[in-house]
Amino acid sequence: MKLPDWNSVTDEEFRLEARRFFDTHCPQQLRFLPRRMRWTECRGWYLKLSERGWIAPNWPNEFGGMGLSPAKQLIYFEELEALGIGRMPDHGITQVGPTLIRFGTQQQRARYLPQILAGAHVWCQGYSEPNAGSDLASLTTSAQPEGDEFVINGSKIWTSMALDATHIYMLARTRRAEKRQQGISFLLVDMASPGIQLRPIRNLNGHEEFCQVFFDGVRTPRDSLVGELDEGWAVAKGLLGFERLNIGNPRRAMQALRPLLEVVHKRGLDQDLAFMDRLTQLQLDMDDLNALYGKFTQQVKSGQPLGPDVSILKIWSTETFQRLAQLLLEAAGPYGALAGNLDIDGARVNVLAPFYNSRAGTIYGGSNEIQRNILARDVLRL
Amino acid sequence: MSSESQLRDSVTAYAKDAIPIASVRKAGGSLPGFDTGRWTAMADFGWAGVVVAEEFGGVGLGMAEACAIAEELGRTLSPEPFCATAVLAATALSHADGPRWKARLLRELAGGKSVIALAAAIGPSARRADGCPLTVRTTNTVQRLDGRARFVVPGGADGFVVEARALEGPELYWVPAGSAGLEVEQAWQADGTPSATIHLNGVEVPMDNRLAAGDVAQLALQRAADAGTIAACAALLGTMRGTLQLTLEYMRTRMQFGRPIGGFQALQHRAVDMYIQQELAACALADAVSAADSAAPAHVQGKAISRAKARCNDAAMLIAREGVQLHGAIGFTEDSDVGLYLKRTIVLSQWLGGSAEHRLRYRELSTVGENC
Numbered sequence: 001m002k003l004p005d006w007n008s009v010t011d012e013e014f015r016l017e018a019r020r021f022f023d024t025h026c027p028q029q030l031r032f033l034p035r036r037m038r039w040t041e042c043r044g045w046y047l048k049l050s051e052r053g054w055i056a057p058n059w060p061n062e063f064g065g066m067g068l069s070p071a072k073q074l075i076y077f078e079e080l081e082a083l084g085i086g087r088m089p090d091h092g093i094t095q096v097g098p099t100l101i102r103f104g105t106q107q108q109r110a111r112y113l114p115q116i117l118a119g120a121h122v123w124c125q126g127y128s129e130p131n132a133g134s135d136l137a138s139l140t141t142s143a144q145p146e147g148d149e150f151v152i153n154g155s156k157i158w159t160s161m162a163l164d165a166t167h168i169y170m171l172a173r174t175r176r177a178e179k180r181q182q183g184i185s186f187l188l189v190d191m192a193s194p195g196i197q198l199r200p201i202r203n204l205n206g207h208e209e210f211c212q213v214f215f216d217g218v219r220t221p222r223d224s225l226v227g228e229l230d231e232g233w234a235v236a237k238g239l240l241g242f243e244r245l246n247i248g249n250p251r252r253a254m255q256a257l258r259p260l261l262e263v264v265h266k267r268g269l270d271q272d273l274a275f276m277d278r279l280t281q282l283q284l285d286m287d288d289l290n291a292l293y294g295k296f297t298q299q300v301k302s303g304q305p306l307g308p309d310v311s312i313l314k315i316w317s318t319e320t321f322q323r324l325a326q327l328l329l330e331a332a333g334p335y336g337a338l339a340g341n342l343d344i345d346g347a348r349v350n351v352l353a354p355f356y357n358s359r360a361g362t363i364y365g366g367s368n369e370i371q372r373n374i375l376a377r378d379v380l381r382l
Numbered sequence: 383m384s385s386e387s388q389l390r391d392s393v394t395a396y397a398k399d400a401i402p403i404a405s406v407r408k409a410g411g412s413l414p415g416f417d418t419g420r421w422t423a424m425a426d427f428g429w430a431g432v433v434v435a436e437e438f439g440g441v442g443l444g445m446a447e448a449c450a451i452a453e454e455l456g457r458t459l460s461p462e463p464f465c466a467t468a469v470l471a472a473t474a475l476s477h478a479d480g481p482r483w484k485a486r487l488l489r490e491l492a493g494g495k496s497v498i499a500l501a502a503a504i505g506p507s508a509r510r511a512d513g514c515p516l517t518v519r520t521t522n523t524v525q526r527l528d529g530r531a532r533f534v535v536p537g538g539a540d541g542f543v544v545e546a547r548a549l550e551g552p553e554l555y556w557v558p559a560g561s562a563g564l565e566v567e568q569a570w571q572a573d574g575t576p577s578a579t580i581h582l583n584g585v586e587v588p589m590d591n592r593l594a595a596g597d598v599a600q601l602a603l604q605r606a607a608d609a610g611t612i613a614a615c616a617a618l619l620g621t622m623r624g625t626l627q628l629t630l631e632y633m634r635t636r637m638q639f640g641r642p643i644g645g646f647q648a649l650q651h652r653a654v655d656m657y658i659q660q661e662l663a664a665c666a667l668a669d670a671v672s673a674a675d676s677a678a679p680a681h682v683q684g685k686a687i688s689r690a691k692a693r694c695n696d697a698a699m700l701i702a703r704e705g706v707q708l709h710g711a712i713g714f715t716e717d718s719d720v721g722l723y724l725k726r727t728i729v730l731s732q733w734l735g736g737s738a739e740h741r742l743r744y745r746e747l748s749t750v751g752e753n754c
Contacts, residue, residue: 276745277738277741277742280741280742280744280745281692281741283744284666284689284692284693284741284744287666287669287689288662288665288666288689288693291662291665291666291668291669292661292662292665295665309661312654312657312658312661315654315658316658316662369651372650372651372654372655373647373650375654375657376644376647376650376651376653376654377650379657380630380644380650380653380654380657381630381634382630382633382634382642382644382645382649382650382653
């Protein structure tokens with residue numbers, strides 16, 4: 001089937017079409033959730049997008065994506081956020097897809113990409129370990145080559161949406177090497193494999209969105225290896241660019257801006273000039289975030305690799321989200337102390353959820369302190 | 383290669399030899415406040431007339447090219463009046479229609495023969511009436527101008543395009559320096575360049591010195607303010623790049639506790655925050671330039687421009703302050719170049735509207751879009 005080229009319609013036409021489509025097909029109960037969507041509840045919505053060829057806005061057309069320009073991708077996410085439609089388990093779309101397109105074999109692409117699009121495979125990420133967080137290269141989970149299989153032992157932690165995932169992409173040590181970054185391999189593992197156990201962890205916001213994943217003699221075929229054996233660090237580094245681009249997606253910060261504007265209006269704060277100057281400052285931060293996101297998305301789209309400078313996007317996006325969430329709390333006044341879904345003079349918002357949720361972004365995907373280390377070393381040459 | 387990057391390269395190449403930082407230091411505090419030889423050279427290269435149409439002796443390029451020049455000149459701390467004359471005044475004149483003077487003044491401006499300043503209440507701070515509007519009274523054969531205009535740059539201009547308030551709205555007049563009844567009083571800006579208060583005590587100019595009136599004058603002032611503000615943003619981006627580069631070099635070479643101070647994480651993270659602000663400023667400026675060079679409605683252009691100025695002001699001031707701090711005691715000396723960057727940054731960030739004023743304008747223009 002030939003997919004239509006959405007880049008050839010005007011921005012306004014695309015915006016209206018996206019709005020119409022999302023609003024018609026996304027069930028009301030999925031809107032404005034204070035947490036990440038669970039797979040069981042959002043599967044139907046995922047499939048709806050998939051059927052139309054709208055599930056992967058960032059993938060090239062040839063792999064079943066929409067191949068959207070950066071400007072159109074922004075519109076796509078803006079319209080989702082405007083309707084209160086949050087993130088689904090999306091690692092397959094945002095991480096695994098781009099990685100296999102870049103590093104995978106023909107067979108791996110053929111095997112996994114259609115399954116991601118069809119919603120048959122749901123992915124999670126196995127990077128951090130209890131003793132390997134910021135210092136990721138010190139990871140100790142091992143994958144011993146045995147015949148035509150790897151045997152995995154160890155554990156991963158802070159694995160988001162692991163409860164919903166059918167597959168995990170992970171880093172494991174395949175060889176002891178002098179340099180810690182060597183001897184690590186990048187593997188794709190079926191979560192149904194015998195020997196995998198999950199321990200859900202409740203987060204600050206009270207939801208079980210992440211897990212510890214235990215591997216006890218888990219066997220996975222040799223062809224689950226992405227890239228070269230022992231060279232997984234390079235694949236992971238290649239993926240980090242996509243991860244930072246994904247975390248840098250302004251849609252997270254929009255989650256706080258939308259309720260903020262509503263609360264400001266309902267509580268009459270638009271008459272308070274001092275408050276409005278702070279709000280405008282954050283709106284400008286948001287505009288500049290959009291521009292920065294557009295710049296890096298354009299880089300990917302034009303086929304240039306992302307450099308270490310993409311870390312500024314991760315920092316700016318996550319910290320802007322936090323500033324917006326903080327201002328929302330202040331704007332809510334006494335309501336800001338109330339947990340759960342609120343009705344603030346007619347504005348239906350959850351004030352604390354964005355505040356809690358925004359804490360995670362500066363920690364995961366390489367903490368913002370690590371991002372600043374990277375920028376200092378690799379961009380500023382300090 | 384694009385014309386912007388070609389221009390940028392030629393400005394860099396020229397500035398490398400022609401604008402040593404010592405000359406910037408020396409030029410401060412005396413009239414005209416810049417190097418006339420360099421300004422002539424810049425006119426010969428076509429920079430003074432970059433936005434002036436070819437029929438008036440310019441090269442007829444857009445804001446993207448003007449910004450490439452402004453940014454590089456900002457980076458090298460050139461005190462020449464590129465933003466104020468080649469962009470701000472040139473844009474006002476380009477939108478004027480006075481038949482006697484328009485072509486001649488644009489030609490002289492682009493050729494570097496006349497340094498022209500715009501004396502008008504423009505930018506979002508104009509509403510506070512810091513610039514007192516001049517009044518004009520028309521007799522049979524002459525126009526009589528009274529009043530004063532403040533914060534006119536370059537202060538040492540050869541003549542002024544002044545805004546006067548008539549009953550029907552703003553009007554623009556050409557008033558050469560040395561006109562009878564014109565008194566030019568200089569104040570020195572932080573970076574040593576002059577800012578004039580011009581007093582007009584019954585200055586009489588011929589009828590045809592009127593360059594624009596009514597809607598034409600209004601539009602000319604708006605376009606000039608927009609273009610000048612964008613150029614100021616580009617110059618600020620240049621000072622940011624210069625300051626950060628200077629500071630990073632210092633951090634790589636200054637040894638304390640047996641290692642370069644750039645090796646300390648606390649300082650690295652501050653340098654990264656300077657860099658982030660610089661890159662955001664570049665993004666905001668790029669959006670403003672493409673809005674200005676597009677056919678977008680005025681309020682959309684205005685929003686992008688105010689957004690850019692607010693960001694560039696705040697980013698440049700942060701970078702300049704941190705630049706001084708990271709240099710340590712040397713940064714507090716008059717001899718240190720980082721101080722020159724700070725002073726130029728102060729001047730540019732106060733010019734044509736501060737951050738809070740531009741945020742207010744952004745907010746007001748946002749509601750224009752909603753009401754449509």
